[in-house]
Amino acid sequence: MPNSPDPLSPADDPRSLSIVIPMYQEVDNVEPLLSRVHEALAGYNAPWELILIDDGSRDGTGPRLVQQAERHGPHVRVIRFRRNFGQTAAMQAGFDAARGRLIATLDGDLQNDPADIPRMVDELLERDLDLLQGWRKDRQDALLLRKIPSRIANRLIGRVTGVDLHDYGCSLKIYRSEVIKEVRLFGEMHRFIPVWVAGVTAPERMGETVVQHRARAFGSSKYGISRTFRVLLDLLAAFYFLRFGARPGHFFGSIGLVFGMLGALMMSWLMAVKFVLGEDIGQRPLLFVAILFLVVSIQLLTTGVLAEVMSRTLFASGERTHHCICWQSDPQQAGWMSAT
Template identity: 80%
Template sequence: MRESDNSSLSVVIPLYQERENVAPLLARLHEGLRDYTHAWELILVDDGSQDGTEQALFEQAAHYGPHVRVIRFRRNFGQTAAMQAGFDAARGCLIATLDGDLQNDPAEIPRLIDELLARDLDLLQGWRRNRQDALLLRKLPSRIANGLIARVTGVRLHDYGCSLKVYRAEVIKEIRLFGEMHRFIPVWVAGVTAPERIGETEVGHRARALGQSKYGLSRTFRVLLDLLVAFFFLRFGARPGHFFGAIGLSFGLLGALMMSWLAWVKFGLGEDIGDRPLFFVAILLLVASIQFLTTSVLAEIMTRTLFASGERTHHCICRQTDPAAAGWKIEQGRADEAT
């Protein structure tokens, strides 16, 4: 890799059960990047496919050359883990991502790169304005989810689910993805850069021609749960003690006020308070307050321990092409040194 090439590109594509799409995908991508005049590489992450995708990927990598790198998971870990593995392996100053189903056109990547650099953005998100999917199973749930995400997080985008994106590597590598957080990448990016450095642009979208979709209506409900987690980490990820502590202090204050009132009733008015529901509610609030305050301290300790430990190593990869032997594809098919 040439250190001075700020437009060197890594294209990351996660695939799962996409054997039929492998060959046409790589053909279209090489055609689309044929005139790209900077060094680029392609990182294909097989998320534990069992339909022959792995074999097809390694065959295509051998056909096109060392700039095509393949990472194989031991089993299916999910799209988020696949994308994180691709980001970890990427060596370019820019990173582009798209799905392996050919519903997005790889030929649009150079245009997105030019727009990202012209608008001086850290992330350019694709917007499938004319989406070619079923209304009830894909489009309607997606619109509802996009609206909720934009309203809760404050990151105003039309299409969070579009995998066609271009990032600055220095920004996306600051983020660790886990669970099923790939659909919230713009939200996580907003945690390490200014929201105005996140933009979107319209991209084309095709109906799936080969293979079967891995998405369904059930994913909408998972989005709601993931949204709660994303909101928490966005607002309190570095200071979880403030979240739990605020609840604990509120419960404690309310319980203390109730107990003060009951103490005046007991000792000032001489009335019995042992069978009053308010007495048990006050006790419950005070106990909950102690639990939340203790949780806040433990959360702060865990957060600081995690930050001090650095990045964790992932052990889900079982096979990949040799990064040391991987080249860079540049104009006229010439390959530069990998280092």
Template identity: 80%
Template sequence: MSSSTATPGRAEQRPRLSIVIPLYQEIDNVEPLLTRVHEGLADYRGDWELICVDDGSRDGTGARLRTWAERLGSHVRVIQLRRNFGQTAAMQAGLDAARGELIATLDGDLQNDPADIPRLVDELLERDLDLLQGWRRRRQDDLLLRKIPSRLANALIGRVTGVALHDYGCSLKVYRAEVIREVRLLGEMHRFIPVWVAAVTAPERIGETEVRHQARQFGVSKYGISRTFRVLLDLLAAFFFLRFGARPGHFFGSIGIFFGVLGALMMSHLLVVKFVLGESIGQRPLLFTAILFLVVSIQFLTTGVLAELMTRTFYAAGEHTHHRIRWESDPEAAGWKPPR
């Protein structure tokens, strides 16, 4: 990482900031996006870099990003993934490449306002937070397809996870780098980043603040009503990994013990009926139900043991990412902040 020192008369030097923006099929937004970022960060009291991650776009987004990066300077870095891995993988690639003490993320559709970033940085430092989440209180989206499902999802996520925020879906966030680097984003975990961050820091160190939101001007939204169902599945996964990620045997074992106790009670009753009362039990549905419950119990207990072995092996072997980079700006040649 290149070195930087505060210059005389530059009061309250802010930490180095990395801005990560994943883009997919956003060729028309490249120029206005980079322009808006530079305008919004013009008065930032510190060094900053911009990392744009092209998530396998086929419309020329990557090429246009590289062209504008050459025009603007080495502080603009471009990462192109070999194919479309999804927003989560693209965001993780940007986080891996970030060199700042603070990291800001936002979408590439220009609905988030980059001019909010300096204010979020100041607020995060003043409130001594590890994550400051944007809240699109006056969201400029379709009421039926976007706003209502989002509100329902936010309420459900807060209820299930215990991390109560108004807007989990807003990509405009500012993190402390040492905290977000303890979280590895896989699948579609970008929707629940505050929840995953709460697994490595105290929930009271996660805050939110209102940010501006604008209607999309260029390109087509990548989200639809089908995302609601994926959110429900992802929420179940988040709940499991947060509560039982390091001890899956407790989850599967509890279910196995529950069915095992029920099966044992049923068998005990049938033994009394058979040997005390002298009645036949061979054709009773309860017998088959008890056998089923005992078999299910053994399966869950065995699954719990295997899950514990896999978890311990995973943590012993280390973490791995699943995205693949096709081209990336040279980090050694990258600079901080555009020339004045």
């Protein structure tokens, strides 16, 4: 059983580490995952803790996590959701609970190798980065269903957002705690965490490194080709919040002005046809299109004003979104694995 020092003291160590792992329907991976994490961190020379989030699994993952946590000691903390909220909510709960100066994340399917974590911590500190992203250069997944859609998505995300990384989908990442805790995750934002991090730190302080990747041994993948379409929608939302999150009136207003100018030009032409050429315009399709454009313009402009009001209200209130979760382990009793 590891020693449990004062829970406030490890936070003073710049290498103190919290490992956050969300899990859903991974009962067969629980025991080997915890064994590999402890093997990988056996020589880590700073306090560390392991935070496991059961995202409403129905296959016995939650009880198995609790059993393994009791076996390994109080540095293993378990959070259980009452129902399935999704990976983003699970990661946010883990970030909120983390006490280390550094935070590592990885998937619970054993495809990420925990042995990469100590090396990535050293690299992040040596390169003075705020985020170090894993790159599954030799990815052990199906070519058609996973690799090709992922490559297309990575290039598209980099081109749209300006944050150019090879592998956005790799969950193995190392963060500085003070940076990632400034980002609030909701929806399915976990796919674009580097994009959101770019909103609180410079892209130059984000890097990537090649990591190991293994074929899935137990369980089944929770992702398929249908995820590609959701990624496109999430990318649009990410682009909007990254560029216009603090000034939504500019986004809606710009589009509204374009429609308004087109509608005004159409109306001007129709007025010239009516009063200069003396022709009847009542049945012309262009008249209805011009009216539609003007109405759309007014709607977009008023939407921009309302969005500005809501945005300013949100920033003024400083309120945050909270998820209803059930804590299985008591955070007051949780300890840290002592440095070896």
